Amino acid sequence: MSRHTPAPPLDVERYFPEVAPLRRQTVRLHPRAGSPTWRESSVGGPLLWPAEEAWPACPEHHASPMVPVVQIYAADALGLVPFPPGCDLLQVLWCPRDHGGRWVVPAVHWRDAEAVGNVHEAPPAPVPVGSGRVPKPCVVHPELVTEYPSWDLQYGLWDTLEPRFEQVEAETGWDYQYHLSTAPGTKLSGYPGWCQDPDWPDCSGCGKAMDHLLTVESSEADSLSRLTWTPVEDRGADYEGADLRLGDLGGVYLFECRTCPGRPYADRFDCA
Template identity: 75%
Template sequence: MTRRTPPRPLDVEQLFPEVAPLRRRAVRLHPRAGAPTCRDSSVGGPLLWPLEEPWPVCPDHHRSPMVPVVQVRAADALGLVPFPAGCDLLQVLWCPRRHDGCWVVPEVHWRDAAAVGAVRAAPAVVGEVPYGKIPRPCVVHPEPVEEYPSWDLPDELYDLLEPRFEQVEAETGWDYQYHLSTAPGTKLGGYPGWCQDPQWPDCSGCGQRMDHLLTVESWEADAASRLTWTPLEDQGVRYEGAGLMLGDAGGVYLFECRRCPGRPVKDRFDCS
């Protein structure tokens, strides 16, 4: 089923023209509980993993196997995230167990789906795992949306716009941060779904700021953002998502450097 995010309830660029140059496009994945196959884009679904390739394991937990988190085919990235040459599949896994100083340890893999013959099934997860770290298998419904920075607004621009943000909210009830700027939920590209101050990483190789690749959030929308970001098809309907709980309803954000060989990756985590 198609998922269609309603238009913003106000014209953001008319009210706040200063944010127009900062507009970005993201792909909301809209994960919904289902039965994806290893050849589908999914959240928490089976991966198209070659039988001859060892399954990733966590070096910190007696080589405990990592779990599938996201798989996206290039066609479902809708041209908004560049894939490496010769690759049409993005795969993300993480270790769901507790780690000192971080909530999960993720890995990112790119591959050519057509080159995969026999497929390896994910190993069973053995032992106790903290609640909400293994996503429920979900089909996805990719949708491009336009975003404007929320927490990523430069300080001087926020200071300039804050009086207008407050005036618009007082007159209309719509809050720039929750209702007008950055799409919540699991998504490709666009702006990270920060709960707190941004923590953009720089590449260890070239020293430049890395690009946002993927946000994986606990919820597809909280009570505030749900008012304007719930797809038309889901309004008034109860649905099951990925069932994640990352810290106190936080998110994991993956970044990559598209300039350096191998597209190095870093991750960040925050919660409310």
């Protein structure tokens, strides 16, 4: 079943025209518990991994195999993420064990799906692992939505808009940060789903700020943001997602440099 985020309850750009130039699109993945196959995009599902290619291990725990987190075929990126030439598959894994303050250690792989012959079965998840760091297999329902900066709104602009934010909330009940700005949940591109102050990494090669590739969050939305961001099909319904518990219901954010060779990447994490 497709998922459709309802239209915003307010015309954001009419109430806050200053954020119009900052609008971005994101692909909400809407992971829902299921039985995806190698040939499908998924969260926590099996990866189309070549049998002749060694399964990746944690660089810190060495013998610990990484676990599948996200697999996205180019068609399900809805034209928003530029895939490297010759590639149509994005695969993200991570080590779910403790890493001295880091929740996970991720790895990003791009590949040509048609070039994969025999498929490598994923090894069992390492033990012990951090609670809630191995996603349950989920099918995804990609949806392109528009969003605006929340934590990424510059301080000066936030100070300018804050009185209007408060006035609009008092008049309508809708809060800019929770109800109108950045889409929550696991998603591609757009704005990271920060719970705290932004921490954008710079590329160590060219020194430029990296692009946001992927947000993996503990839940689709919290008690406040779900009022406007819950898909129409899920209103009033119980559903099971990836069952992640990243810190205090926070998220992991992956960034990449799209100009340097090899598309270097970096990760960040925070919690509510």
